[in-house]
Amino acid sequence: MTSVLSAEGQKKSLTYIGFIEKWAFGTKSTFFSGLSLASSLEIESSQPMFRNHLVTALRTLLRERANSLTNIAGLTLGITGSLLLFLIVRQGLQFDQHHSQKDRIYRVVSGENGPNGQTFVQAVPAVLAAELRAEIPEIQEAVATVYKRNSLLGVVRPDGTVDRFKEKNGVVFTENSFFRIFDRKILAGDAAKVLIEPQKALISVRWAEKYFGTREVIGREILYNNESYQIEGVLEDFPTTTDLPFDLMLSFESIREQKESVGWGGLSDEDNCYFLLNQNSGIGSVEAGLEALVQKNYGKGKENTNGNHFIIQPLAELHSDMRVGNYNSKMPAAAKIAFTGIGLFLLLTCCINFINLTTASAVKRTKEIGIRKVLGSTRAQLITQILSESLLATFAACLLSLLAAQLLIPIFNGYLELSLSLSLTTDWGIWVYFLVIWLGVTLLSGLYPAWVISGMRQGHVIHGNTSTKGSGYTIRRTLIVSQFFISQFFIISTLVIYAQFRYMQKKDMGFVQDAIVNIPIPASAAQSDAPQDKSKKRTLKSELMRIPGVESASLSSTPPAANSVLSTSISLSGSDEPIATQIKEADGDYIALFGLEILAGTGLADLDTLNSIVVNESLAKSAGFQDYSDFVGQEIDLWGNLLHVNGVVKDFNSTSPGDNPAPLLLMNNLDGYKTISLKLTGGQVEQQLSQIEDIWEGAYPEHLFEYSFARDDVNNLFRGERKTTSVLAFFAGIAIFIGCLGSFGLATFMANNRQKEVGVRKVLGASASSIVWLFSKEFIRLILIAFALSMSIAWFTMDKVLQEFAYRIALGPSLFLAALALSILIVLLSVSYRSVQAALANPVDTLHAE
Incomplete structure (x- = not known):
């Protein structure tokens, strides 16, 4: 009977309810948590249908507590993971979208043609911004920015004392035109006059309160590298979604002469150039103007031997274009796609888990569904009722995921250096997201179970016929395979x-x-031309060598592997063919201290000025020499100087461990030494560091002492890979755990559906281990099917990922077999409780109804 009974028919049916309820549920009815069917029908007749569905759904969820908690736990994990990924991707898409003229803002970066193709750097000549303003009429405004990391700041107190601080970032030299291009409000000060004169500064509200304890700082003095700057304005704090993270802005006029004296010959990643395009102009006109500047300053054709050129980069691409860096961390477009895909996978797998658990528990509700149908409930009413349960479960999961995300966001922000936030009062996007997730997950996870359960025939379910062989059983297996695949x-x-x-x-x-x-030398002293500052470096090295346990010391621009590198081009004497190379400035002890292997010739002379060089294998090969000894004694042209090649050293990684060693030369240059490295012995590290600090502070009393160990510096180069691995492992753990819940659901379904079969097998002598194997082999078969599907796709995807590394592992069968073994182990552990429980059940209890 599928039609709705009349009111009179319902009243007549009530005379049989006591008997039916006792037969179906026993004296202590579990239907609606102990309420009689008569009282439930009274609720249906006296309350609105929708409210009744929700009340009944709540009672059902409370009655089936274990199943409800498992369902909600799976949904919570999936929604929490997808929410975190949503916040990460959304933040990546929001970078610098707050600027009102964002569609007309561009950055100019540099390109160069080398033996390995084009190379790109964010650096441009410091003179470029002025040239753009003067030479290209289509450009409305242009601005130069020089960003300084690891800056030493000093705050002058009223009594004349100076408090010094080390800031990792935040200091930039720039021009007044910055504020005519970008939206950054000046809260105090004259916006038309700031940063025009030298030795002037703007400070953010955050730093003003941090260093001065007040926003009223106009006229106060702040020191940068022990040079005084007068604060003439207060800036609003920059938003978290910007690649221009400036807390202290200093006037470019203060360093203009120093920067522009280099002209077009020097590039540093700290030097960037942005411009604002006229409203009615096309970017093609600017490209033509930049080409004219290249020809004017680098030459054309064969004269431009390095193939120098400029590339225009829209502001919207700054945060995702991995060819060049910026002043902030980046999120490549591929990462946004990957995170979106992982989020969708998590939602899908938690929905699959919900479907499996709900349909597995449906066997327990067959008599309830049958009686409902006998009493006149239509299939639409049953579907609505079961969807109401899904709606409540998903709503509870959404609330729990909000709490979980709030707890996890600080951890993610600290570890991944993000600035995620979750505000329900101001962020309407979160409400839209949760509304879509709530309704979408409810329909996706609840519609199929509702259709299956409501489709049970009342005659079959009342008589205990709960067989689900057929398409429904196949669909459940398909869903489990999909979950195992993910x-x-x-x-x-x-x-x-x-x-x-x-x-x-x-x-x-x-x-x-x-x-x-490794100990950094203060930037002001390292770059100083003063004779006393130059000699101080040598004196410091000599005094540190007197400390017991300091085996050797070396002055250099950077250690062998570093985030920063100086690049240029050289040519063999008598040849016009350029060879792109990296440069490290170092003294004569550098090779021995870092254990570089000399393959031909000798090491560097311990001189203060440029005299001769040592090259690595890659540079020797780029110059056309397979026998390295033939390269020793050759002359190269570097910046107009003819230099002898003293020796060739074995290749070493000078930047990221994932990159191939690039052509590189070592040369003397006391002016460029920014680091002193010490090799310690004797095991008294703390005592030695204390002595080192005393000597260092005697040489540079106005600076802060810092140090780092070489191994830690190298490990920091793996920071990106380490974070990627941890994030992937975290979300993989969520997917695996949800998959375990799904496996448990299928095991529960199998146990419920085959309990009489198990009872018969045990009566006929089957052992507990054979019953456990009866359940386990089904899962192993499904895992093997999923593995066959996932292996090829995972192989293809991971092969593409590994192509980004110069040195990479081979994708051998061992990794895939390990993944398969781990999958089988995890799944068997997750279903072992239910299968052992079924194997140990008393067959009398399962067969007494027969």
Whole structure:
């Protein structure tokens, strides 16, 4: 009977309710948490239908507590993971979108043609902004920015004392035109006159309160590298979604002469140039103007031997274009796609889990559904009722995911250096997201179980016929295979990324890292032309060498592996063919201290000025020499100087461990030494560092002492890979755990559906282990099917990912077999409780109804 009974028919049916309820549920009815069917019908007749559905759904969820908690837990995990990924992707898409003229703002970056194709850097000549304003009429405004990291700041107190602080970032030299291009409000001060005169500064509200304890700081003095700047304005704090993270802005006029004296010959990543295009102009006109500037300043044709050129980059691409850097961390477009895909996978797998658990528990509700149908409930009413349960479960999961996300966001922000936030009062996007998730997950996860359960025939279910063989059983298996597919893809991806990370960590980088401490020399002293500052470096080295346990010391621009590198081009004497190379400035002890292997010739002379050079294998090969000894004694042209090649050293990684060693030369240049490295012995590190600090502070009393160990510096180069691995492992763990819940759901369904079969098998002598195997082999078969599907896709995807690394692991069968074994182990552990429970059940209890 599928039609609705009349009111009179319902009243007549009530005379049989006591008997039916006792037969179906026993004396202590579990239907509606102990309420009689008569009282439930009274509720239906006296309350609005929708309210009744919700009340009944709530009672059902409370009655089936274990199943409800498992369902909600799976949904909560999936929604929490997808919410975090949504916040990460959304923040990546919002960078610098707050500028009102964003569609007309561009950055100019540099390109160069080398033996390995085009190379790109964010640096441009410091004179470019002035040239753009003067030479290209289509450009409305242009601005130069010089960003300084690891800056020493000093705050002058009223009594004349100076408090010094080290800031990782936040200091930029720029021009007044910055505020005619970008939206950054000046809260105090004259916007038309700031940053025009030298030694002037603007400070953000955040830093004003941090360093001065007040926003009233106009006229106060702040020191940058011990040079005084007068504050003439207060800036609003920059938003978290910007690649222009400036807390202290200093007038470019203060360093203009120093920067522009280099002309077009020097590039530094700290030097950037932005411009604002006229409203009615096309970008093609600017490209033509830039080409004219290239020809004017670099030459054309064969004269421009390095193939120098400029590239125009829209502001919207700053945060995702991985060819060049910026003043902030980046999120490549591929990462946004990957995070979106992972978020959708998590939602899908938690929906699959909900479907499996709900349909698995449906066996327990067959008599309830049958009686409802006998009493006149239509299929539409049953679907609505079951969807109401899904609606409540998803709503509870959404609330719990909000709480979980609030707890996890600070951890994500600290570890990934993000600035995620979750505000329900101001962020309407979160409400839209949750509304879509709530309704979408409810329909996706609840519609199929509602259709299956409501479709049970009342005659069959009342008589205990709960067989689900057929399409429904096949669909459940298909869903489980899909869930295993997602879980195994995550497992394989995590194992591959982790193996690649470990491989890079263990790879020989070509130099010694142990027991070496690197100490930066203050920037003002390192770049000073004063004779006393130059001699101070040598004196410092000599005094540090007197400390017991300091085995050796070396002055250099940077250690062997560093985030920053100086690039240029050289040519063999008598040849016009350019050879792109990196440069490290170092003294004569550098090669021995870092254990660089000399393959031909000798090392560097310990001189203060440029005299001769040592090259690596890659540079020798780029110059056309396979026998390195033939390269020794050759002359090269560097910046107009003819220099002899003293020797050739074995290649070592000078930047990221994932990159191939680039052509590189070592040369003397006392002016460029910014680091002193010490090799320590004796095991008294703390005592030695204390002595080192005393001597260093005697040489540079107005600066802060800092140090780092070479191995830690190298490990920091793996920071991006380490974070990627951790994030992937975190979300893989969520997917795997949800998959375990789904496996438990299928095991529960199998146990409920086959309990009489198990009872018969035990009566006929089957052992408990054979019953456990009866359940386990079904899951192993499904895992193997999912593995066969996921292996090829994971192989293809991970092979593409590994192509980004110069040194990479081989995708051998061991990784995939390990993933398969791990999948089987995890799933068998998750279903073992239910299968053992079924195997140990008393057959008398399962067969007494027969």
